[in-house]
Structure formats: C-alpha cells, structure tokens
Amino acid sequence: MPLSFHKMHANGDDFVIVDSRNSPNPITSHLARRMGDRNRGIGFNQLAVVLDCDDADARLVFWNADGSTLGACGSATRGAADRLMRESSLTSVVLRTQRGLLTCQRTSTGAISVDMGKPLSGWSDIPLALEMDTSVLPLAGDPAACSMGNPHCTYFVDDLAAIEVATIGPAIENDPLFPLRTNVHFVQVIDRAHIRLRIWERGGGIPLGSGSCCCGAVVNGIRRGLLDSCVEVECDGGVVTVQWDGAGPVFLTGPVEITFSGTLADAVLNA
Template identity: 40%
Template sequence: MNGLLMNGAGNAFLLADIRDGGAEAFTPERTQALAREHRLDQILLIAGSAEFPVMRVLNADGGEVGACGNGARCVGWYLMQADGSDRVTMGSLGGPLVAEAAGAMRVRVDLGPARTGWQDIPLAREMDTITLELAVEAPGLSLAGPGAVSMGNPHCVFFVDDAEAIPAEEIGPVLEHDTLFPERANIGFAQVIAPDRIRLKVWERGAGLTKACGTGAAAAVVAGARKGLTGRAVTVIADGGELQVEWRADNHVTLEGPVAIDGEIAIPV
C-alpha cells in the first residue's frame, strides 16, 4: 500500500486510502513509528466507500481523534482529484465535512458548527466558555481567562500580547493535561494584530507544537469574536502559512488555505 505525504499550510500528514483494506497496518506503535520517521503531525486514513468516504485521524502519539481541519482539506483535495469534482462530502468522527476547490492547490472546508457549551468542549465542570476560570503562571509570564471552543475536538485559546514570546512547548503540555479538560485539549496562543488578522501558535494534544492547526485556527476566530476581539472573517497566520477562517451566521466555520504534495511512500501491510 502506498501513502501520500501532504501538508496543509505546513501541517504534515501521511494520507492512506484504506477503502480496499490495510487498516491493520496502522497500529498505535506503527503510527508512532511512521510519525517519527517522516515527521508527521497526523496520519489521515480514508475509510468508508466511494459513495461516502470517511476520514479517520490518527495523531502522532497513535491515538485517534475526531477532527483535523487542515487534514480535511488535504483529504478533500485527494478525493476531488480522484473523481474530477470540485466539491466532496466526507464523514468523520466529528461529523460530516464538505470540502470544495478554492483555486489551484487551495481547498475550503466547512468544518460544521462551532460548539461552545461547557459540556460540548467538554469541561470537567460548568463554566462560562467565553472566559474560562483558568490561569497559568511562569517566570515572566501570566496568562488567564482563555476561551474554549469545540470544533469536533476541544480547544482552549489564550489571547496574548506577543505569540512569539510564549514558551508554548513548555506550558502547552501542562495545559493540555489540566484536569479541567477530561479529554485533554489543544492549546492555542493567539495575538490579535487587527480585527481581521491574528497570529496563532497551537500546541496540539497528541502531536505537540505544529506549523499550523486548522481546527485551532477556527477555534481562535470563534473565541476571539465571542470576546469582541476580532470579527468573524479573519486571516490566521501560522508558522506554515496563512489560513482564512469565517464563522458564518449559521454557526458553521469554514477554513481555507493551501495544500501541497511532499512525496509518496510505501507502507508495509
């Protein structure tokens, strides 16, 4: 079985079509080994059928998660290339996703509705998700009052003065495992440059600090708009590129950005 190495705004993936078999190749141990060898953030498996493909997402630590925004854009590109269409619907653990072509090697995906109830994140106890009762103190650093959003996976977003100055690799793992988040959480650090432009770094649960996080970008825009810090259509600047996010009036969030092919590898089954 062959796998396609792709990236979405720097988010590194291995994409494997397992609709004709091969799922057994992706044990947690094999997933971890592939992620280490190829420096992957996630492995994307295409299951289901030709009529209704289903995206499965395996993190670098071997665990399966419900959503991956940039991954959905890469899977959407692959499926559209395969059938010559410019729009495709796919299933995922986080719900149905619709991807469409948005230019040469660009894909827009409807990630579905933003979920902001405390049970939906989920949180361990009832709390206002616009401003969580959560703080972190470190030498020269004091952060408090993040927002929480689920985009099919849990996100906690701190708004900071300077995203570059945040020691995300030090505090991200601690916050990911805070007892407030029974399913752990992705931790974002967003700097508002303008109401329609933010700089974002995300510590992803099970993957670490990545060059981009699509659902993290979506969550940051929703959290920022709920706090009155941003509008609802925002360019999100990640380490790997720029993403366009819109939180629509119907509560759905769309994510648009580039995809790229990095190579092809053989996967032993």
C-alpha cells in the first residue's frame, strides 16, 4: 500500500509527518532509517507518525533518522498540530505523546505553541548512570542536565563560534554518564531574555534547530539563574520562544511550514 507523507520544517529543523489514523502504524526502525536517508530517502531530523487516540485528537510516535525512537519532539509536535488544526478549522488541539497530553494552540501571528510538559531534573529521570546534582555535572565544562522526555546536557560558553560542536557533541552524547545517550547543547547567553544555541542531536548530528533542545537549554539556564522566565532562543535556522515559570510546564512557540507532500516509492517501502 502506498505511504503518503508531508515534509515540514520549523526554522529549518526538518521533519516528516505520516498520518496513519484509521490504519496500522506502518513505520519500523528499518523503514525510518530508509526514509531518513537524505540521499536515498526523504531526509529528516525526526519522523512523527500520527495515530488514532481515544483521549486526544491524535497520538504521536517519534523516530530519529538512525531508526531509534524518542519520547519528545517539539518541532514535529507543532507540525502535526498545525496540520490537524488546518484540516478541522480549529485553533487548538490536544496530542498524546510519551510526555502525556500536550495542548497545542495557534497564536494570533500564525505560530504554533505547545505545552511541552514539566521538565524532569532528577538524576534517574534523565537518566544518568549515577546519583548526582544535575545542575552541575562532573564533566569538563560543568554542564547541566534535564529531561524533556529525552535527555539534555547543556554547556554555557562565552564564545559559541569557538566551540567544535561536531567533535565535542558525539563524545558527550555517548559518555557513560548517559545510559540512553543525550542531546548536547552549547549556549551563549546574550542577555537574560536571549540566548544563542547550537546543538548536537542524539541520533541526528547538527540540526538547524530543535524544539525540545531549545526547551532543555532554557530550563537548564533558568535552573542556573542565568535566564528569565521567557527567552528568545536563536538557533542556526531561526528563532523560537521558550517560557518556563520554574515549576510548571514549558511552552514552546514558533513557526512551522510545509515543504512538500508525496508518496513513498515501493522501492523504498520494500527495500
């Protein structure tokens, strides 16, 4: 059976939406890797499968381009919400992910805002291999860690341009301290309401942006006392806004756009 998809991006953070409501989930780890191949497939940072759900407008399951699964993806969540709102002429939908029920809304400017749930900062929730203070990890550079449904490790640096993300990122991603590996952020604080962020994404490399990484970076910055409760996050691909009051859920707001829609060729499906 042909597999239809929508390719979208959020400030260049690209993802694919597969709508499998009223049908079985067609995605396997092998197929996710085939689809994620930027030379022989579609190419994406993440893939979101939209499924039927009894207690929400839909349920989302996320995949990385390397065929691994993940529990949260802010960009693809907002992209799926955008499509569902357009098809139903609504300005709000509720989506179920591993993070629970997430409310998504369209703002007056057309951007999509999502309640990403409460961050987790306990060592076993992230998870880390050992019990410790997660606001200052025992690694060179003194990063902080939290979870937004996936692990995040944040370094605060003076000069972002001097950081070799492609070298440091994979080393930290695979450090034994992180049994499930981790996303790695490098943050330059411009002022208390504005940061510049570069990312090494677990299972994906260096993206132009990442919704959940923006959230994790801001959460760790607020925990360190470096940031206010509403922060403009400037990534390589563009800007999003992250809000967190220090206790409740994190809100991620920014634009999403569709690039193209298509049908996956049988050669890819059956390879």
